[in-house]
Amino acid sequence: MKKIIFFAATLLIAASCSTQMATYSAKTASLPYSLKAVPMTSELNVSETKIQAEVYDKKGMLKKTGEDWAVSEALKKVKADILLEPRYEYTYDNNKLVSVKVSGYPATFTNFRQMTAEDAETINKLNSPAAETFVIIKENAN
Numbered sequence: 001m002k003k004i005i006f007f008a009a010t011l012l013i014a015a016s017c018s019t020q021m022a023t024y025s026a027k028t029a030s031l032p033y034s035l036k037a038v039p040m041t042s043e044l045n046v047s048e049t050k051i052q053a054e055v056y057d058k059k060g061m062l063k064k065t066g067e068d069w070a071v072s073e074a075l076k077k078v079k080a081d082i083l084l085e086p087r088y089e090y091t092y093d094n095n096k097l098v099s100v101k102v103s104g105y106p107a108t109f110t111n112f113r114q115m116t117a118e119d120a121e122t123i124n125k126l127n128s129p130a131a132e133t134f135v136i137i138k139e140n141a142n
Contacts, residue, residue, distance in 0.1 A: 039115040044082075045108050051078055052103035060096030070102040080106030 053074035055066060071083050083104040091099035 039120075040112055041115045041119050042109045042112045045110055046084060047078070047080070047106045049105075050103050051080075051083075051106050052101060053077060054099060054101040056099050058098060060098060061100070063090070063097060063100075066090075066097055066100035067102065070100045071104075074102055074104070075106060078106045079108075081108045082106075 051074050053070050055069045055073055057066070061069075067086075067088055070088070071086060074083055075081070083102070084107055086102050086104040089101040090097055091101075
């Protein structure tokens with residue numbers, strides 16, 4: 001009798017199992033126009049006044065997370081795009097980073113335009129002689 005109950009239970013469990021198979025397919029989109037990368041350049045307006053911001057989290061935070069958060073808060077204050085020469089101060093409590101303070105010079109990007117051969121020459125002059133990357137712009141003869 002025990003063998004019959006065991007066999008029936010095994011059969012019932014085996015019958016309730018099923019195999020599922022999923023198939024996915026993807027298509028690539030064809031674009032009607034060819035895409036062309038166009039190097040761009042801009043001006044950077046740097047403030048002469050340093051700004052600072054401090055962020056807190058009693059629970060603790062990762063160093064990189066705290067730095068990014070502090071920079072974000074500093075840039076929000078003055079509506080800037082980037083913080084130059086950032087300096088960080090860290091406060092720890094029981095080996096947990098609880099505060100990050102940042103100071104630096106805010107800057108904004110302006111006058112975006114297509115890069116010219118003259119711009120490329122200037123960038124190449126500013127790069128070190130050991131630089132492996134050079135910017136080359138060919139002027140179209142249109």
